[in-house]
Ligand SMILES: Cc1cc2nc3c(=O)[nH]c(=O)nc-3n(C[C@H](O)[C@H](O)[C@H](O)COP(=O)(O)OP(=O)(O)OC[C@H]3O[C@@H](n4cnc5c(N)ncnc54)[C@H](O)[C@@H]3O)c2cc1C
């Protein structure tokens with residue numbers, strides 16, 4: 001079963017233009033019911049009915065986990081994408097009814113931490129806004145280091161600095177500012193956990209620096225806002241369903257399977273949760289593994305694929321679906 | 322539907338028994354005529370009115386007596402209830418889940434009124450009427466997990482999720498089939514399952530863990546596990562082995578039908594919202610062999626399962642002592658006729 005079988009009907013209660021590239025969307029339950037409780041770092045999957053195409057994108061919840069009457073997400077407009085974020089920016093208006101999944105957390109705070117050190121890049125700020133509300137309420141020390149391209153793109157920088165004062169440090173590339181990861185990570189008290197969400201390069205640098213400084217791997221947490229990469233179209237044979245499907249250039253394998261009406265599990269749609277793991281029955285060609293789930297050995301075996309983000313190039317691919 | 326709660330004991334004179342009407346609703350654990358470990362997890366949907374799968378937390382005629390037995394165990398050994406410091410939020414998630422579910426499913430027995438964080442809880446069978454502030458442990462007489470754990474049948478473990486694993490960081494465990502919370506607390510999924518034979522090689526635990534790590538909120542799952550216990554004793558803990566171990570020597574062909582009990586655990590898995598932890602209720606149902614064999618399908622099937630059980634499982638489940646006598650005794654109820662699929666009686 002997949003999380004998307006249990007969608008929650010919501011109404012868009014507010015749309016706020018935060019800056020030229022980011023909009024905030026607020027949702028309430030259509031019946032006015034309370035929405036499910038969640039923990040900081042959780043995301044929801046938003047279903048978008050875009051002129052006949054059904055899109056499903058994950059977005060981190062940025063509202064306080066202690067607020068149950070509404071959820072808020074912030075979406076960065078990505079004009080090179082397949083249109084999910086564009087749809088949100090251009091089509092979604094207050095009063096519109098939409099469907100969302102229950103919250104899923106693949107980036108939760110480690111509740112044993114003596115201190116939470118949070119590092120955000122760009123739109124990667126969203127999960128931390130909810131986490132800070134949580135850490136604040138639990139009374140656990142935390143510190144946010146938030147970097148953005150430019151002052152005009154630095155969503156919520158001012159309001160966060162107002163709300164959390166000294167806990168927040170801001171850096172803008174266009175002001176020549178940047179986080180000194182080496183100094184930051186080498187000056188933390190024992191028992192600190194570090195969390196990073198942002199561009200791939202930033203996540204890699206934080207993880208590398210922490211590893212180099214001897215941080216235990218269990219104290220280093222990250223989340224990629226991975227979007228399903230596009231590529232060449234390819235054919236797949238679904239063995240149980242007994243059908244052949246074509247995955248379009250701008251479609252993910254998961255989306256193509258769903259469009260064919262074949263049941264498949266999924267949750268994060270971003271290669272992180274493991275739900276969509278599918279057995280490969282036959283593979284004559286190369287699987288482009290784009291997930292964060294399978295290990296090297298599993299990838300090399302060509303026996304498993306994560307259809308939400310991974311693709312195929314070659315003669316024939318048969319899946320156990 | 323009102324439930325007639327029984328006054329009975331799980332120790333001493335062992336007056337525990339199932340009413341005739343309670344027998345067919347027993348969660349018989351064998352869907353087929355043979356048994357082997359598997360990743361037998363299915364959605365915990367409401368299923369079959371009257372069955373133990375109908376409600377989120379099943380309440381039956383043994384509720385009040387089981388809660389009394391739990392209180393006795395905790396009074397003797399407070400170590401049966403432990404929570405590491407970071408598990409308080411999870412304790413509150415557990416309180417909410419049980420209260421909301423029971424008030425919804427058994428409105429004649431339980432009542433919950435919420436006024437913001439001010440909650441009023443009435444548990445009629447246990448004569449509890451409390452008001453407290455949700456999330457503020459100082460407004461409860463004890464840790465939230467212990468408070469609600471004393472009001473819900475079955476043992477409860479709470480697993481913290483981190484580093485791609487689950488950690489047994491809290492539990493209220495007084496009715497366990499020979500494992501120790503004190504020993505397992507702080508362990509991860511593979512560590513606490515280490516003593517189980519064969520299942521590791523079959524990849525059962527690898528698959529089960531992957532599944533649990535992505536368990537979504539609002540979509541609980543369940544599985545059944547089983548063993549046999551001599552006398553209807555809930556507390557078969559390693560700590561108390563001297564009290565129940567020797568019971569196994571008392572089994573004879575004459576008394577086996579009343580002495581040996583099929584012990585079934587209805588295990589459910591729940592993602593908790595605020596802590597992102599997993600709640601693992603282990604609800605134990607006990608039924609004497611004499612009661613099992615009143616259902617012809619169960620009688621035939623349990624004979625076949627016991628007869629063909631792998632020696633490693635006979636050993637691990639601690640049945641070696643009386644297994645041959647049991648198979649012999651059960652054979653009188655098996656005429657070789659085929660059995661229908663599934664666990665419910667015909
Ligand atoms: C756990 C999680 C949480 C997330 N939280 C947030 C959040 O809080 N806020 C947020 O804004 N986003 C978030 N995301 C990302 C979000 O889900 C979407 O991926 C993002 O909004 C872009 O969606 P899209 O449909 O517009 O573009 P997508 O089609 O998903 O495309 C995204 C990227 O794919 C590439 N691409 C796509 N099509 C083409 C093409 N034809 N040619 C070349 N390149 C192409 C581009 O690099 C583009 O930037 C999150 C992702 C995950 C996994």
Ligand code: HEM
Nearest residue numbers: 358359360361478500513514516517520525529547548601
């Ligand atoms: C996440 C919550 C779980 C907890 C806390 C838990 C705990 C335990 C414990 C303490 C034991 C006894 C081990 C011993 O001998 O000391 C056990 C046994 C076992 N567990 Fe789990 N378990 C969990 C989930 C699962 C799942 C999802 C499966 C799925 C297959 C599973 C399969 C088994 C099996 C097959 C045994 C052996 C039981 C027997 O033969 O009696 N467990 N478990």
Ligand code: FES
Nearest residue numbers: 267269274276308
């Ligand atoms: S849906 Fe989460 S890994 Fe594919």
